[in-house]
Amino acid sequence: MTWLTPLTGLLAAAAVIPPLVALYFLKLRRKRRTISSTLLWSRSVEDLEANAPWQRLRPNLLFLLQLLVLVALAVAVAQPIAEGGGGQGRTALLIDRSGSMLATDDPNGDATRLDRAKAAAVARVETLLGGGWLGGGDAEVMVIAFDERGEVRAPFTSNARTAIEAIEAIEPSDATSLLKPALDLARAFATNVDPESGPNEVGDLSIELFSDGRLEDLATTVLRSNERLRFEPIGASDAPNLGFEIAAAERPADTPGSIAVFASVFNAGFEERLVRVAIAVDGVVQSVTPEPVRLPAARIDPATGVMEPGRGDVAFLPFEQPRDALIELSLRPADDLPDVLATDDRAAIVVPPPRRLEVLRVGESGGVLSMLLEGLPLARFESMSLARFDELASGDPASLGGFDVVVLDGVAPETLPPGRYLAFGAIAPLEGLDEFGTRDGVMVRSMQRGHEIFRNVNLDELVVATSRLVAPGADVRVLxxxxxxxxxxxxxxxxLRLIQVAFDPLDSNWPLLRSFVNFTANAIEHLGSADDAAALAGLVPGDTLTATVRAGVAGATLATPDGGSVALVPDPSGVVAWGPVRRAGVHELVWGEGDDARRRIAVNRFGLDEGRLDAADALRLGDERVAASRTAGGGIDLWPWLLGLGLTLLFAEWIVYQRRAAA
Amino acid sequence: MSAARARSIDELIDSALMSRLDRLDVVSRKIFAGKLQGERRSKRRGRSVEFADFRPYVHGDDLRFVDWNIYGRLDRLFLKMFLEEEDLSLLVVIDATASMASGEPEKFAFAQRLAMALGYVGLVNRNRVTLASFGGAGEGTQVRGGSGVRRLANLRGRRRTREMGQWLLDTEPAGGGDFAEAMKTIALARQGRGVMVLLSDLLFREGYERGLNYAAGRGFDVFALQVLSPQETDPAAHGIVGDLRLVDVEDGGETEITATPAVLERYRSRLEAFVSGLREFCVRRNIMHVPLDTTQAVDAVILETLRRRGLVR
Structure with missing residues (x-):
């Protein structure tokens, strides 16, 4: 038995039952009887009243019936739900298939949490749609699988077979889990849209959640008044897990032919752990940490419930790798304790080959910017007039020479072909950069100090004589x-990527400051190696995979880590997109023969988002707490039955009253 | 036994009962002086033929009773004293307040028949029979202090039976009444002394003590016959169940009860205490208390109960 509003029911009972008892004493209907003398009676009653004020409360059928009517109504207000028997109404089954649901902490076997959630959901479908002594109603179920997105696997149906097949076809994902998108999906399907009156909620919606309860957006998710959530927790409360919190690789600036790798590992279990980390380059194990890394036990803040895992860092010395490489890190427990989630025990990094940038400057000859660029360690540097640039840009953009970065030195071309641009002074002709005047004597008020282009850059001393005023568009980020x-x-x-400086450096004291050199070098590095940075950072499950293949390629093939293959069609500019990516691991995109026609993309599941595996025993949605319910039966609203019982009792009470009155 | 009120004299007393009562006579535990020389030997010395004693002459004595022979021998005046034979005065007082009109069988109907039977015994034995009622309605009602006393005085002889019966039939229970005031009126109005038979439930809110004191204080040989109905002796078996508002028939006072076992038990103990208190009161004043139930047969009451108690023989 589940009570949806027990407190309300108790309050209702407390509000109506004591007054009934009081009224029973105050308004007791007594039959008049004339007797010879009340002398002895009055004395008898006085004696008893003095000693026992509740003596008058004795069995009374009318009083009993009235009391039962009120009790039935108060219980109905508490909205009890009987478990067992068939269901009624609409029920949305939300099955969590996020990364943590791949944990194998089943005490009875090797099944993953997702397998168990699916089995529990199937059992619920059989109960809800299977009938029973109270079954045979109008029950419908809907199946939604969700991670950070919801996906309808079966719309509302009363066909148990359809729902069960939809559940059994749910595949795992390594993405994080968010409840709200799945809830919104269920709500959308539970709503009828009337063209005249608009959306119309269809009665109550029962939502049944099969999850380990580690959902990222519970604090910002609330249930509506017509929604009822039942939470069936899946998983153990003490499942031990080790994983990578971060893994990174970079080529040192002074030795671009080598690669340095470092990683941070975490322990989300409640016992201290020892782990070793192995590194493999292009499938060949290069090194294993000689000593196990000691990871303290995780702690949970009792006030907030936030887990603070035990952490440890691992760094591998730079090793020679002059060409691109796939770095794979793996984590191995060095003690006898288990690690129930394998997904976050691996990390992959695709490291592009080392290269120097090619830069084109567009503007008048000479100038301080030209001198500065000539001093940078570039593979190629050329200057070009604005007229020549416009001429080439209006024709075949490939004739521009394939420069990595184009620096616009106080000039604004007529058009900007796809490419990376660093513009000083004149505002580039892009939608979203609307110039509307100038302003004299300005200083920097704020800056995104964490951005890569402001590394070692301090603009506090910058004074600009005249700056152009720009109204930035929605996709323009102000740095x-x-x-x-x-x-x-x-x-x-x-x-097309652009960094726009709204003033001419010569209209300021910037050329006299060291920050000017650092800013320009950082900006060119940022723009020129953007693809390499993206490759190094990789993707996380749930992201959309986008990659640029050669223009004119008709088709590409994406090999997924689980051995699958997906055929992709690039757009005319050679961009392919696929997603969301569900599984962690290395994806390989191939669009032709040879190494130049393939690209590897690493997808990693880092951190505690899905690494914390202790299953929750209750959910807190906003201010509402939903306790775990492990019962297997379907919920039946009992309040209509109780209401009917109350009315029947009321009718019986009326009959008894009339008979007594007639007597 | 009939539960209903009698509508004729024949219903008040039938010939069979009359023939059985003919053999009875009313007796007193005392011997009283009457106005007429009767059939009884009185303790009072006086004018009978049976010598009793002498006493010294005092001034004012009737010289006709001086024993001149003693005067001749002793030279002192002595009066001769004789046992005087006197008649018996029977006073039957019937409670005609409204409370007597209740009960099943009705208390007043029972009292009516009992009064008729006792009066008949008195008449056939040539006793001086007086009937009085209080609290009721009927011809000849004296209203004094709210007591509502009616009286039929000084009947003697069997031929007055019909007159007595009619008077009883004309008496209707009604209203309340002050028992003490009524008894005071009846006792003071009675000349001479005799046997007083009081037929009442004695459930007076102001108490029975003063009224009985008036009766006993005037020298009557008092028999208090307390008439109670089954509804009063065993209410649970006679309709007192559930939630009730009990209304007093005389003063209209209301008492709300819920007839639980505890309340009924409390009532029974209260009734027993009341009856035992009344009995004790009567014993102290030489009053014979006889509790009667209206379910009893009148002839059985007369021939057994009252004979045992010494009212008739």
């Missing part, structure tokens, strides 16, 4: 601004 508006902005539109 530094003055009181008059943006000073440094970035635009990222896939094949």
């Amino acid at each position: 530094a601004e003055s009181a008059g508006g943006p000073l440094v902005m970035s635009v990222d539109r896939g094949d």
Whole structure:
């Protein structure tokens, strides 16, 4: 038996039953009887009243019936739900298939949490749609599988076979889990849209959640008044897990032919652990940490419930790798304790080959910027006039020479072909960068100090004599601004990236400051190696995979880590997109013959989002707490039955009253 | 036994009962002086033929009773004293307050028949029979202090039976009444002394003590016949169940009860205490208390109960 609003029921009972008892005493209907003398009676009653004020409360059929009516109504207000028997109404089954549901902490076998959730959901479908002595109603179930997105596997149906097949076809994902998208999906399907009156909620919606309860958005998710959530927890409360919190690789600036790798590992269990980390390059194990890394036990903050895992760091010395490489890290427990989730025990990093950038400067000859660029360690540097650039850009963009970065030195071309641009002074001709005047004497008020282009850059001493005023569009990110508006902005539109400085450095004291050199070098590095950075960072499950293949390629094939293969069609500019990516591991995109026609993309499941595996015993949605319910039966609303019972008792009470009155 | 009120004299007393009562006579535990020389030997010395004693002459004595022979021998005046034979005065007082009109069988109907039977015994034995009622309605009602006393005085001889019966039939129980005041009126109005038979439930809110004191204080040989109905002696078996508002028939006072076993038990103990208190009161004043139940047969009451108690023989 589950009570949806027990407190309300108790309050209702407390509000109506004592007054009934009081009224029974105050308004007791007594039959008049004339007797010879009340002399002895009055004395008898006085004696008893003095000693026992409740003596008058004796069995009374009318009183008993009235009491039962009120009790039935109060219990109905508490909304009991009987478990067992068939269901009624609409029920949405939400099955968590996120990364943590791949944990194998089944005490009775090797089944994953997802397998157990699916089995529990199938049992519920059989109960809800299977009938029973109270069954045979109008029950319908809907199946939604969710991670950070919801996916309807079966819309509302009363066919048990359809629902069960949909559940059994759910595949795992390594993405994080969010409840709200799945809830929104269920709500959308439970809502009828009337063209005249708009959306119309269809009665109550029962939601049954099969999950380990580690959902990221519980605090910001609330149930609506017509929704009822039942939470069936899957998994153990003490499942031990080790994993990578982060893994990174980079080529040192002074030795670009080598690669340095470091990683941070965590322990989400409640016992201290020892682990070893192995590194493999292109499938060949290169090294294993000689000593096990000691990871303290995780702690849970009793006030917030947030887990603080035990952490340890691992660094591998730089090793020679002059060409691109696939670095794979794996984590191995060095003690006898288990690790129930394998997904986060591996990390992959795709390291591009080392290369120097090619830069084109567009503008008048000479100038401080030209001198600065000539001093940078570039593979190629050329200058070009604005007229020549416009001429080439209006024709075949490939004729521009394939420079990694184009620096616009105080000039604004007529058009900007796809590419990476660093613009000083004149505002580039892009939608979203609307110039509307100038302002004199401005200083930097704020800047995104954490951004890569501001590494070792301090703009506190920068004074700009005249700056252009720009109204930034929605996709324009302001990196530094003055009181008059943006000073440094970035635009990222896939094949076109731009960093725009809204003033001419010669109209400021910037060329005299060291920050000017650092900013320019950082910006060119940032723009020129954006693809390499993306490759190094990799993707996380749930992201959309996008990659640029050669223009004109008709088709590409994506090999997924689980051995699958997906055929993709690039758009005319050579961009392919696929997603969301569900599984962690190395994906390989192939669009032709040879190494130049393939690209590897690493997808990693890092951190505690799905690494914390102790199953929750209750959910807290906003201010509402939903306790775990492990019962297997279907919920039946009992309040209509109780209401009917109350009315029947009321009718019986009326009959008894009439008979007594007639007597 | 008939539960209903009698509508004729024949219903009050039938010939069979009359023939059985003919053999009885009312007796007193005392011997009283009457106005007429009767059939009884009185303790009072006086004018009978049976010598009793002498006493010294005092001034004012009737010289006709001086024993001159003693005067001749002793030279002192002595009066001769004789046992005087006197008649018996029977006073039957019937409670005609409204409370007597209740009960099944009705208390007043029972008292009516009992009064008729006792009066008949008195008449056939040539006793001086007086009937009085209080609290009721009927011809000849004296209203004094709210007591509502009616009286039929000084009947003697069997031929007055019909007159007595009619008077009883004319008496209707009604209203309340002050028992003490009524008894005071009846006792003071009675000349001479005799046997007083009081037929009442004695359930007076103001108490029975003063009224009985008036009766006993005037020298009557008092028999208090307390008439109670089954509804009063065993209410649970006679309709007192559930939640009731009991209304007093005389003063209209209301008492709310829920007839639980505890309440009924409390009532029974209260009734027993009341009856035993009344009995004790009567014993102290030489009053014969006789509790009667209206379910009893009148002839059985007369021939057995009252004979045992010494009212008739």
